[in-house]
Amino acid sequence: MKNFKFRINGNQYDVEVLEIEGSMAKIEVNGTVYDVEMQREIPKAKTIVTSAPAHARPVKETKPAPESASGKATEIKAPLPGVIIQVLVRPGDDVKPGQTVCTLETMKMENAIKAETGGKVTALNVSPGQSVLQDEVLMVIG
Numbered sequence: 698m699k700n701f702k703f704r705i706n707g708n709q710y711d712v713e714v715l716e717i718e719g720s721m722a723k724i725e726v727n728g729t730v731y732d733v734e735m736q737r738e739i740p741k742a743k744t745i746v747t748s749a750p751a752h753a754r755p756v757k758e759t760k761p762a763p764e765s766a767s768g769k770a771t772e773i774k775a776p777l778p779g780v781i782i783q784v785l786v787r788p789g790d791d792v793k794p795g796q797t798v799c800t801l802e803t804m805k806m807e808n809a810i811k812a813e814t815g816g817k818v819t820a821l822n823v824s825p826g827q828s829v830l831q832d833e834v835l836m837v838i839g
Contacts, residue, residue: 703773717778717830735830770839771814773831779803783825792838799823799835812838 703710716723720735782800786792792812801808820837823829 700725770819770837771812771816772834773798773810773812773834773836773838775831775835776799776808776810777801777803778830779808779826779828781809781823781825781829781835784821786818786821786836788818788821792816792818801829802837810835814838 699714701712701714703712710726712722714722715725717741722733722735724731725735729797765772779801780803782802786798793815794812796812797809797835798812798818799810800812816838818836819839821835822833822837823835829835
């Protein structure tokens with residue numbers, strides 16, 4: 698999946714993430730395989746300013762869900778683990794149902810994440826370059 702290099706107390710470690718299933722990951726550190734449990738700190742909402750991407754790649758679009766008539770806040774969650782490429786909205790922005798709010802790269806494909814309902818962005822929990830897990834709340838629309 699992904700390779701990392703860590704330097705801890707002057708020692709270098711080559712780490713490869715082999716598999717992630719739920720909160721469990723199988724990693725290889727300097728040739729030794731470990732099963733580790735991941736715990737993720739909930740990020741605080743941030744205001745993000747983004748620019749257009751420097752190069753174009755194919756974008757796979759997700760389908761918006763039917764609009765909710767209840768008027769409750771709607772959480773937009775990551776459909777798969779991946780990396781946030783761009784965020785197209787800021788807290789306080791009004792969005793329409795089906796509007797693309799961010800782009801998520803998963804398995805070398807970009808996925809356009811769309812708003813399920815219309816409303817105002819009340820919380821933004823991600824920034825470009827941030828890794829996210831499946832079902833992690835990306836933003837809240839109220």
